[in-house]
Amino acid sequence: MSNYTREMESAERAARLAGGLLQESFGKELIVDVRSAHDIKLRIDKQCQQIICDALKADFPDYSFLGEEGGEGGEIEWIIDPLDGTVNYYYGLPLFCVSIALRVHGVLQLGCVYAPVTGELYTALRGQQAMLNEQPIHVSSRRQMAQAIVFVGHGAHDRSGEAGIRRFAHISSQVCKVRILGSAALSLCYIAAGKLDAYVEQSIHLWDFAAAQVILESAGGKLEYAPSECEPLSGAVIAYNGLLPIHEALEMSS
Ligand code: IPD
Numbered sequence: 001m002s003n004y005t006r007e008m009e010s011a012e013r014a015a016r017l018a019g020g021l022l023q024e025s026f027g028k029e030l031i032v033d034v035r036s037a038h039d040i041k042l043r044i045d046k047q048c049q050q051i052i053c054d055a056l057k058a059d060f061p062d063y064s065f066l067g068e069e070g071g072e073g074g075e076i077e078w079i080i081d082p083l084d085g086t087v088n089y090y091y092g093l094p095l096f097c098v099s100i101a102l103r104v105h106g107v108l109q110l111g112c113v114y115a116p117v118t119g120e121l122y123t124a125l126r127g128q129q130a131m132l133n134e135q136p137i138h139v140s141s142r143r144q145m146a147q148a149i150v151f152v153g154h155g156a157h158d159r160s161g162e163a164g165i166r167r168f169a170h171i172s173s174q175v176c177k178v179r180i181l182g183s184a185a186l187s188l189c190y191i192a193a194g195k196l197d198a199y200v201e202q203s204i205h206l207w208d209f210a211a212a213q214v215i216l217e218s219a220g221g222k223l224e225y226a227p228s229e230c231e232p233l234s235g236a237v238i239a240y241n242g243l244l245p246i247h248e249a250l251e252m253s254s
Contacts, residue, residue, distance in 0.1 A: 004109050004125055007060065007102050011078075011112040012121065014055035015098040018048035018082055019116035026117065027092055038154070040090050045069055048082035052100065063102075066233075067207045076104050081207040084113075085183030094118070099185040101210035111214030113185050122189040124218035130192050139221040139241035140194040145249050149177045151187040153201025153237075163202040167250070171200075174249050188212035188239055192219035198240035200250060206233045213239075 022044065031043035049069035056063065056078055064074030068081045078100060083089060085096030094117035102110045113122040122137075124130040130137050142148055152168045164180070172178045179196070181187045184204055190196045192215045213223045222242045227235040240246045 004102060004104075008110050008112065008123060008125055010056055010059040011100040011102065011110060012114075012123065014052040015100055015112050015114035015121070017055055018051045018098045019114045021048060021051060022083060022089065022096070022098070023116040026089065026094070030090060032090070040086055042083065042086060042090060045083045045086060048098065049080060052080055052082055052098070053078075056100075066103075068205065076102070079103055079108075079207050079210040081185065081205075081211075084185040084208055085181075088182040093182065095181055095183050095186055097183055097186050097189075099207065099211040101207075101214060103210065108210055108214045111211035111218075113189050113211050113215060115186060120189075122192065122212070122215045124192075124215040126214055126218065128218060130215045130218035132189075132193055137193040137219050139191060139216070139219050139243075140197055141243065142197050142241065143243045143245075145174045145244060145246075146176065148175045148197040148244055149179060150175050150197060150246075151179050151181055151191075151199040153184055153187075153199065153204055154180050154182070164200075167200060167202075171249060184208040184237075185212040188216045188221075188223070191221055191239060191241060192216040194219075194241075198244055198246045199237065200239075200246070201237050203228060203231065203234055204237050209237055209239075 034041040064077040065071030066073035066077050066079050081099040084099050089096040097113050097115040100112045109126050111124050152164045154164045187199045223239040
């Protein structure tokens with residue numbers, strides 16, 4: 001049994017609590033705190049972060065927090081994105097989720113991603129099988145780009161959206177289909193579940209993918225992260241089923 005089973009129970013509870021609020025408020029009028037060209041910060045983001053932090057703190061008072069809505073991190077830290085897929089959520093698209101990871105001395109130990117509308121709960125403890133609603137999941141066995149469905153991230157910063165679109169255009173000729181889903185965490189979980197095959201994004205924050213990384217790797221997939229020199233806690237991500245020649249496909253696009 002993993003050392004972090006209790007933490008996982010706590011993360012699941014917290015994710016379901018925040019997910020409950022997101023679902024109740026889905027499709028209703030929402031308070032926008034900040035709006036920029038490609039991003040929105042919603043008041044409900046902060047409310048969900050508070051719900052998650054309160055729930056986790058009650059069980060593990062000494063652990064730190066790091067996340068989209070603040071926190072400084074520490075040796076044992078929860079990495080939280082209370083609402084991944086914010087723009088989808090705001091526009092009434094059901095592709096969004098709560099994402100909670102635990103990192104201990106720099107190593108991600110658990111991931112929990114909850115999509116309230118579909119009721120999908122993806123979980124993994126490092127070194128154990130990844131699960132979707134308590135059923136084991138595994139990445140796809142597709143090896144050829146021509147059969148693959150690849151996600152491209154349309155990031156919010158550093159012109160990464162434009163970079164994503166250029167990649168989208170190039171890679172679309174090599175694969176079966178390309179998708180931009182609007183939630184990095186869910187995209188990675190879909191790869192973990194073998195529904196789709198790869199994900200690339202030029203500039204993405206750690207909290208957008210930390211939980212889903214554990215799930216993907218525990219399902220047999222791979223995630224490569226190249227930290228940005230300009231933006232802390234941010235960088236480029238290539239994630240895939242571990243079988244596709246995704247690097248070759250991307251090189252052709254540079
Ligand atoms: C965003 C989503 C999106 C990704 C962006 C993220 P947010 O997270 O994951 O898919 O392309 O880079 O910022 O803002 O909805 O939590």
